[in-house]
Amino acid sequence: MSNLPRLGIDIGSTTTKMVELVPAGKDKWKLVTAASMPSFSGGIAGNPANLGSFSQALIKMRKEAGVRATKVIAALPEGQVSSHVVELPLMSDDEVKQALQWQVEQYIPIPADRAVWSHQVIRKDPTSGGMEVMLVAAAKNLVNAYVSIMEQAGLEVVALETELMAISRAMVPSSYPTSLIIDVGSKSTNVGVVEKGQLVFARTIPTAGEALTRAIQSSLGLELSLAEQYKVTYGLDSTKLGGKLVEAMKPVLNVISSEIRKTADFYTSKHSGQGITLATLTGGVAMMPEMVAMLSGAVGMEMSVGDPFIKLVLDKPQQQALATSGPLYGVAVGLGMRDI
Numbered sequence: 292m293s294n295l296p297r298l299g300i301d302i303g304s305t306t307t308k309m310v311e312l313v314p315a316g317k318d319k320w321k322l323v324t325a326a327s328m329p330s331f332s333g334g335i336a337g338n339p340a341n342l343g344s345f346s347q348a349l350i351k352m353r354k355e356a357g358v359r360a361t362k363v364i365a366a367l368p369e370g371q372v373s374s375h376v377v378e379l380p381l382m383s384d385d386e387v388k389q390a391l392q393w394q395v396e397q398y399i400p401i402p403a404d405r406a407v408w409s410h411q412v413i414r415k416d417p418t419s420g421g422m423e424v425m426l427v428a429a430a431k432n433l434v435n436a437y438v439s440i441m442e443q444a445g446l447e448v449v450a451l452e453t454e455l456m457a458i459s460r461a462m463v464p465s466s467y468p469t470s471l472i473i474d475v476g477s478k479s480t481n482v483g484v485v486e487k488g489q490l491v492f493a494r495t496i497p498t499a500g501e502a503l504t505r506a507i508q509s510s511l512g513l514e515l516s517l518a519e520q521y522k523v524t525y526g527l528d529s530t531k532l533g534g535k536l537v538e539a540m541k542p543v544l545n546v547i548s549s550e551i552r553k554t555a556d557f558y559t560s561k562h563s564g565q566g567i568t569l570a571t572l573t574g575g576v577a578m579m580p581e582m583v584a585m586l587s588g589a590v591g592m593e594m595s596v597g598d599p600f601i602k603l604v605l606d607k608p609q610q611q612a613l614a615t616s617g618p619l620y621g622v623a624v625g626l627g628m629r630d631i
C-alpha cells in the first residue's frame with residue numbers, strides 16, 4: 292500500500308466533500324483536511340455541459356482548504372452505476388474476467404462497448420463449487436467526465452468506486468454481523484448490505500433530503516429555503532411547530548423506510564441466512580434531529596449514526612470542528628482509505 296497522501300472526493304448532488312488523508316500505520320490514517328462546498332445542483336451527471344466550472348470550483352476548494360495531495364479516489368453516484376452480484380462456478384480471476392465479458396451486457400442498461408466495468412469476488416464456496424462476484428459497471432462517458440474534471444483541476448484519478456463501497460470501508464467494522472448501511476443524501480438514499488466488512492448488495496432509492504424539504508414546503512406553504520431551515524433545525528422533533536414538520540415529512544419517510552425494509556427482506560430471502568437486525572445510518576439527513584430513532588423504529592432494526600472518523604487520527608481542533616458533521620464525510624473518508 293502506498294503511503295502517499297491522497298484525496299477522497301465525493302461530488303454529491305447538493306454537497307461536494309473533500310478529505311485528505313495520510314496513511315499512519317495498519318488500518319489507521321491521519322486526517323489532514325476535511326472540507327465541503329455546495330455542488331452545482333444535480334451533480335456531475337446533471338451538468339454534462341458544465342464540467343469546466345466543476346474543475347474551477349475544485350481548484351478553489353483545494354486552495355482554500357490548503358490541500359496538497361494530487362492523487363484522487365472519487366465516487367461515482369450509486370444511481371449511475373449498475374451493481375450486480377453474479378453467480379459463477381469456482382474459477383480463477385482471469386477466468387472470471389473472461390466469463391463476465393460475455394455476460395456483462397445482460398446486467399447493464401447500455402451496450403458493453405460504451406461501459407467500463409470491474410468485478411470483485413465476494414464469496415467462494417468450495418463445498419458447492421460456486422462463487423459470487425460483484426460486477427460494477429458505469430457508462431464510459433460518465434467515467435471520462437470524472438477523469439477530465441479532475442485532470443483539469445490538476446488532479447490525478449487513481450481509482451473510482453461506488454459510494455457504498457467507500458462508506459462500508461470507512462464505517463463498518465469487519466467483526467459486525469451482516470448489516471445495512473443507509474446513506475440518506477439529497478436526491479437519493481443508498482442502501483447496502485455489508486457482510487464481513489464487504490459490500491455484497493447495493494440499491495438506490497430516488498427519495499431523500501430534497502423530497503423531505505419539498506414535503507415541508509408544500510404542506511406548510513413555505514419558501515423552499517425556509518422549509519430547508521426548519522428541516523435542519525427542528526427535524527422530527529414533534530414538540531416543535533405543533534408536530535407539523537413530522538406530519539409533513541411522514542409520507543416521504545414512509546417511502547424511504549419501507550424501501551429499506553424491502554431491501555433487507557429481499558437480501559435475506561435470497562440468502563437463506565438470518566434476518567438483518569443492525570443498520571448504520573449516514574449522509575446529511577442522518578444529522579436531522581430524531582432521524583435515527585424514527586428510522587430505526589420504522590424499519591424495525593437497531594440503528595446508529597456511523598462515525599466515519601473511527602479509523603482516523605484527528606487533532607483536537609479537527610475533533611471540535613467535525614464533531615457534528617461526520618455523516619457528511621462517510622463517502623469521502625472511505626475513498627481516501629482505499630489502497631492505491
Ligand SMILES: Nc1ncnc2c1ncn2[C@@H]1O[C@H](COP(=O)(O)OP(=O)(O)OP(=O)(O)O)[C@@H](O)[C@H]1O
Pocket residue numbers: 302303304305306307330334368475476477478479480499500501519522523524526574575576577578579580618619
Ligand atoms: N441537520 C440536518 N438535518 C436534516 N437534513 C440535513 C441536515 N444537514 C444536512 N441535511 C440534508 O442533507 C442533504 C445533503 O446531504 P449529503 O451531502 O449527504 O447529500 P449529497 O451527497 O449532496 O446528495 P446525494 O448523495 O443524494 O447525491 C440535504 O438534503 C440537506 O438538506
Ligand SMILES: [Mg+2]
Pocket residue numbers: 303304454476477574622
Ligand atoms: Mg451523497
